Amino acid sequence: MDYGRHQISYEDFLDKPSVDLTKLRANWRADARIIQNASNKKRFLTIGIPTVKREKDEYILNTVQSIVNCTTEKELAEIYIVVFLADFDAKWKEGISRQLREKFEKIISLGTLHVIQAWESFYPPLDNLKHTFVDPETKKKWRAKQNVDYAFLFLYSETLAQYYIQMEDDIYTIPGYLQAIKDYIHKFRERWVCLEFSELGFIGKLYHSDDINKLAKMVLLFYAQQPCDVTYLNFNTQMLQFKRHIRRPTIFEHVGYHSSLPGKVQPLKDRFFHSYPKTLKGDNPSASVYTSMPFEGYFNPDNCYSRENGIFWSTRSGKANDWFTVAFSEPQMISRIEIETGTHTHPHDKIHYAKLEASLASQAKGPGKPECGSNKLLGYFDDGNIKVDNVQSITGRHRIHCLNIILTNKQETWVIVKEIAVFIARKRSQ
Structure with a gap:
């Protein structure tokens, strides 16, 4: 062995990082x-979205629109959406920026939308790269640049909010996504590094903002060696999180078909993403729901x-005499009721043993659930569902104050109520 030859060491990597962050x-x-x-101003969550020019479909406007549509007025003041236009095509950046200004004037006025760009000198050499993957040169360069895009976005975002979540430019989400993130955070008592809200790639990965400077450096x-959706898993381990925490069901879905790498298609779907659309489409007059x-x-x-869209899902198994009550704001003449429980992905989390009752009287007892009385049995659940077509043949011409689902036996599974559909009795024409 030639001991005179210089051996490449770990310290050599540290002495020559791809970008010197001290020179920003x-x-x-x-x-x-x-x-x-x-x-x-410091907020709760930063949503980081890098995007580049695509040969075919542009997804970024629809992605931002999905996030805005699923965020309440109050919640818009708790988040930042950082869109990183990570392409050096000035004309493309000008066009996307103009469309973002025109379409999202409201969240711009709230200071919620950041649209940023990087300078080419931030990027290290992207030619003649040595990879651990046997890929064409174009893919090596695309992947390496994408890594640097991510790092720039992390560095820009680290001071904005308490938490940072990584997104791609071709996703959509569901109403209540922010509360779902908060609930999942609060579930953990031990220290965590990364929580995941999509099983795919580098989508929906949540970090403490204090950690993303370290992630950027890694x-x-x-x-040039590996894609970010490999690096982040290594980073989590280095930060002493040795298992993945993926929230199920997930709340971000990948919808893009054409990759930002020219010629590549990626028809990826998250196995655990479900938006739970309504199918029965009842009249459902104003009511409060309790359980x-x-x-x-x-x-x-x-x-x-x-x-x-949405479902009720308990966090423990059902017990005998557990109840679920719909209390109408005004008593209603009802002709038909349909209730479905369980979902196609969790068919066993249905109601196994229960009855449905209609209350013909109620009395308010301060805030919260009223006291419902004069109950009439409408029927029993069969295989998780119930359908009552002849409600008035049971209740007569009485108006219904409450509907009560009452479990008649314990069950080993949790309880999903997928949809309650109430149909109002129509007056017959004279």
Whole structure:
């Protein structure tokens, strides 16, 4: 062995990082902004979305729209959406920026939307790269640049909020996604590094913002060796998180078909993403919904009665005499009721033994569930569902104050109420 030859060591990598982060100029974040009236006040969550010019479909506008549609007015003040236009095509950046300004004027006025760009000098050499993957040169260069894109986005975002979540530019989400994130965070008592809200690639990965500077450095250190969706798993282990925490069901779905790498298609679907659309489409007059069963905020009892997508899902198995009550704001003449429980992905989490009752009287007892009385049995659940077509033949011409689902026996599974559909009796024409 030639002991005179210099051996490449780990220290050599540290001495020559791909980008020297100490040389970022003062106030560089302000220089990076394309839209200048973004807020810097500390918020709860930053959603980071890198995007580049694509040969075919552009997804970024629909992705931002999905996030905005699924965020309440109050929640918009708790998040930042950082869109990184990570392409050096000035004309393309100008066009996307203009469309973002026109379409999202409201969240720009709230300081919620950041649109940023990087300078080419931030990027290390992207030619003649040595990879551990046997790929064409174009793919090596694309992957290496994507890694640096991620790192720049991390560095820009680290001061904005308490948490940072990585997104891609071709996803959509569901109403209640922010509360689902909060609930999952609060579930953990031990220290965690990364929580995942999609099983795919580098989508929906949540970090403490204090950690993403370290993640940026690790991504840059191995920018030419491996993709970020490998690096982040190694980073989690180095930070002493030895298993993945994937929330199921997941709340972000990949919808893009054409990759940002020219010629590549990626028809990826998350096995654990479900938006739970309503199919029965009842009239469902105004009502409050209550239950004796515990649940996480995202799977609250209002979901299964609302006309919007969503379900109720308990966090323990059903017990005898557990109940679920729909209390109408005004007593209703009802002709038909349909209730479905369980889902195609969790068919065993249905109601196994229960009855449905209609209350013909109620009395308010302060805030919360009213006292429902004068109950009439409408029927029993069969294989998780119940359908009552002749409600008035049982209740007569009485108006119904409450509907009560009452479990008649314990069950080993949790309880999903997928949809409650109430149909109002129509007056017959004279």
